[in-house]
Amino acid sequence: MNKILVKNLTKVFGSNPKEGVKRLQQGQSKEQILKDTGMTVGVNNASFEVKPGEFFVLMGLSGSGKSTLIRLINRLIEPTDGEVLIDGQDITKMNKNDLMQTRRKKLSMVFQKFALFPHRNVLENVAYGLEVQGVEKSEREAKAQKSIEDVGLKGYENSYPDQLSGGMQQRVGLARALANDSDILLMDEAFSALDPIIRKEMQDELLQLQSKLGKTILFITHDLDEALKLGDRIAIMKNGEIVQIGTAEEILENPANEYVYNFVEDVDRSKVLMASNIMKKPDVITTWKDGPRVAMKKMEDAGLSSIFVVDKDKNLKGILTIDAAIKAYKENKWVEDVLELDFHTTDPMTPLSDLIGIAAESKYPIAVVEENKLVGIIVRVSILSGLVLGKEQSEGMKE
Amino acid sequence: MNYFTLPLEDWTNDFVYDWLIPVMGGFFDSVSSIISFFINGVADLFLMIPAEIIAIVFILLAWRLAGKGIAIFTLIGTLYLGSVNLWEDAMLTLAVVVVATFFSIIIGLPLGILTAKYSILDKIVRPILDFMQTLPSFVYLIPAILLFGLGEVPAVISTFVFATPPAVRMTTLAIKQVPEDMVEAARAFGSTSWQMLVKVQLPVAIPTIMAGVNQTIMLALSMAVIASMIGAPGLGSTVLAGISSVNVGLGLVGGLGIVVLAIILDRITQGLGNKNKK
Numbered sequence: 001m002n003k004i005l006v007k008n009l010t011k012v013f014g015s016n017p018k019e020g021v022k023r024l025q026q027g028q029s030k031e032q033i034l035k036d037t038g039m040t041v042g043v044n045n046a047s048f049e050v051k052p053g054e055f056f057v058l059m060g061l062s063g064s065g066k067s068t069l070i071r072l073i074n075r076l077i078e079p080t081d082g083e084v085l086i087d088g089q090d091i092t093k094m095n096k097n098d099l100m101q102t103r104r105k106k107l108s109m110v111f112q113k114f115a116l117f118p119h120r121n122v123l124e125n126v127a128y129g130l131e132v133q134g135v136e137k138s139e140r141e142a143k144a145q146k147s148i149e150d151v152g153l154k155g156y157e158n159s160y161p162d163q164l165s166g167g168m169q170q171r172v173g174l175a176r177a178l179a180n181d182s183d184i185l186l187m188d189e190a191f192s193a194l195d196p197i198i199r200k201e202m203q204d205e206l207l208q209l210q211s212k213l214g215k216t217i218l219f220i221t222h223d224l225d226e227a228l229k230l231g232d233r234i235a236i237m238k239n240g241e242i243v244q245i246g247t248a249e250e251i252l253e254n255p256a257n258e259y260v261y262n263f264v265e266d267v268d269r270s271k272v273l274m275a276s277n278i279m280k281k282p283d284v285i286t287t288w289k290d291g292p293r294v295a296m297k298k299m300e301d302a303g304l305s306s307i308f309v310v311d312k313d314k315n316l317k318g319i320l321t322i323d324a325a326i327k328a329y330k331e332n333k334w335v336e337d338v339l340e341l342d343f344h345t346t347d348p349m350t351p352l353s354d355l356i357g358i359a360a361e362s363k364y365p366i367a368v369v370e371e372n373k374l375v376g377i378i379v380r381v382s383i384l385s386g387l388v389l390g391k392e393q394s395e396g397m398k399e
Numbered sequence: 400m401n402y403f404t405l406p407l408e409d410w411t412n413d414f415v416y417d418w419l420i421p422v423m424g425g426f427f428d429s430v431s432s433i434i435s436f437f438i439n440g441v442a443d444l445f446l447m448i449p450a451e452i453i454a455i456v457f458i459l460l461a462w463r464l465a466g467k468g469i470a471i472f473t474l475i476g477t478l479y480l481g482s483v484n485l486w487e488d489a490m491l492t493l494a495v496v497v498v499a500t501f502f503s504i505i506i507g508l509p510l511g512i513l514t515a516k517y518s519i520l521d522k523i524v525r526p527i528l529d530f531m532q533t534l535p536s537f538v539y540l541i542p543a544i545l546l547f548g549l550g551e552v553p554a555v556i557s558t559f560v561f562a563t564p565p566a567v568r569m570t571t572l573a574i575k576q577v578p579e580d581m582v583e584a585a586r587a588f589g590s591t592s593w594q595m596l597v598k599v600q601l602p603v604a605i606p607t608i609m610a611g612v613n614q615t616i617m618l619a620l621s622m623a624v625i626a627s628m629i630g631a632p633g634l635g636s637t638v639l640a641g642i643s644s645v646n647v648g649l650g651l652v653g654g655l656g657i658v659v660l661a662i663i664l665d666r667i668t669q670g671l672g673n674k675n676k677k
Binding site: 071074076100101102103104107108109111112113114115116117118119120128129131132133176180186 | 589599605
């Protein structure tokens with residue numbers, strides 16, 4: 001089941017929101033409605049789902065409605081129309097008490113400007129969610145303590161928010177959300193107020209935390225690089241509408257329209273493309289039983305000066321150069337006695353940017369290995385063309 | 400501009416003499432005795448405690464809340480009040496201020512919280528507060544005497560009328576000024592309205608609320624002279640005696656007493672607000 005399911009969610013701000021929805025359904029544009037009625041469409045007919053444990057990113061520029069959308073999910077802003085199912089239950093139809101319980105047990109939020117309580121120390125801030133639930137002091141402080149340690153703030157329990165740096169304050173914000181033990185984290189531009197280095201650090205730690213704790217995360221950002229780095233899937237918003245949903249790959253390779261294209265145009269592709277995107281199927285493989293003669297023949301056929309050697313189960317054993325093959329042939333040795341082991345390996349998820357350096361210093365192709373099995377090879381030219389061709393593909397689309 | 404005659408004077412007098420006093424007299428008598436009970440209790444307490452102890456408490460409070468300079472000022476100020484033989488008057492004035500401020504706060508703070516929450520109430524309360532603050536105080540001294548007689552009770556009532564508006568206004572402002580994202584955070588974590596108020600809004604608002612309380616105390620003190628005209632005892636009566644006998648020296652002696660008391664109370668309550676800020 002989906003953790004969050006959003007169906008046709010719409011928010012119109014103004015004197016007669018239902019009228020606004022009607023106009024939207026009749027196909028009037030946001031601008032037309034503003035002109036005719038003075039009402040603002042915040043979110044228009046948004047639908048998406050977030051699966052358990054998924055990291056879902058909503059990306060859009062300011063004014064695109066993303067902050068409104070995330071607030072419709074926990075009803076900090078009342079939706080005008082549509083449904084929001086949290087674990088299958090429609091939050092838009094809940095009474096006051098059920099809504100409060102859902103906020104307490106299932107949804108935790110992290111805010112752009114931290115929104116810490118200045119009169120409470122770190123421990124009391126983190127324990128706030130449990131405190132309003134009526135959890136006993138010793139128990140809530142123990143839980144708060146654990147999430148403080150999870151975010152790496154041990155030792156700061158008695159500090160006050162104004163004594164902490166921005167990055168540390170947001171760690172408190174994150175710990176406060178984690179302490180509730182809810183499955184879903186709503187993160188509203190959580191890292192946007194931080195400087196770039198701290199921001200990167202927090203992103204990495206959030207990814208680690210998520211893999212450790214298995215939270216479902218709905219993350220809002222205006223930064224495409226952040227979206228691509230964090231999101232399992234990304235929804236791009238414009239003018240209150242979701243214009244494309246997909247993985248980082250899908251969005252980069254096939255921007256749904258010019259708006260998305262303009263977004264992704266400047267992305268540093270080396271950070272997005274991974275080894276698995278540019279690797280080639282290993283051209284020729286000599287199995288363990290093949291002798292030097294067969295190897296030499298295969299290299300000759302493919303025009304190679306070296307070849308990777310694997311066993312029956314495709315486990316990578318080493319690389320055989322043409323010189324070594326000739327030597328083994330002349331001296332009547334086994335291939336395994338002349339294998340070269342000094343080559344580079346990488347896993348399929350390594351970003352292109354990390355491969356550039358390796359490729360530059362490696363004599364041989366880079367072996368892409370997954371669980372010790374050879375799944376592909378990367379030659380220097382693939383890296384260069386990966387960097388260049390991706391760019392040309394998007395430029396082709398623009399024309 | 401005299402298109403019609405508005406008999407406001409007659410209406411008011413009819414209302415006061417024919418209904419308010421005969422019908423509601425009993426009610427006002429009981430209000431009067433309650434206030435009188437409070438103010439006598441407080442005044443007796445202040446007069447019973449040796450002057451030196453009260454002075455030391457003030458000096459310590461000033462030192463803790465407002466710093467060394469104000470503590471020294473408090474020492475000099477209390478010595479002054481003693482040396483011009485105004486200590487008892489100062490305590491009586493203080494009693495009127497304390498009781499009036501007490502009523503202003505227990506009514507003003509909740510009212511301020513409610514007006515912050517319900518804008519409709521704000522629309523009703525705001526003009527009433529304007530009325531209370533701008534109507535010349537002499538105007539409501541007249542019915543205050545009629546209803547409560549002479550003495551410290553009408554003084555407390557008229558001081559209350561004059562000094563309550565800032566308590567209400569600053570409380571409303573303080574609650575409204577609590578940053579929206581903190582309120583959102585409290586809601587997002589499932590707080591009830593009451594939890595939101597006592598765990599987030601009030602604690603964050605306290606410094607501004609304290610500024611309102613400080614203003615209430617200052618306005619209450621500034622009513623001391625006017626209140627003495629309807630028979631309230633205290634420093635105001637010394638000033639009034641100076642005025643009526645054209646005795647410049649006596650006027651200055653009493654006036655300085657009020658200033659000394661005002662500065663001490665102002666700095667201490669300001670210090671209280673600033674302390675809460677940290």
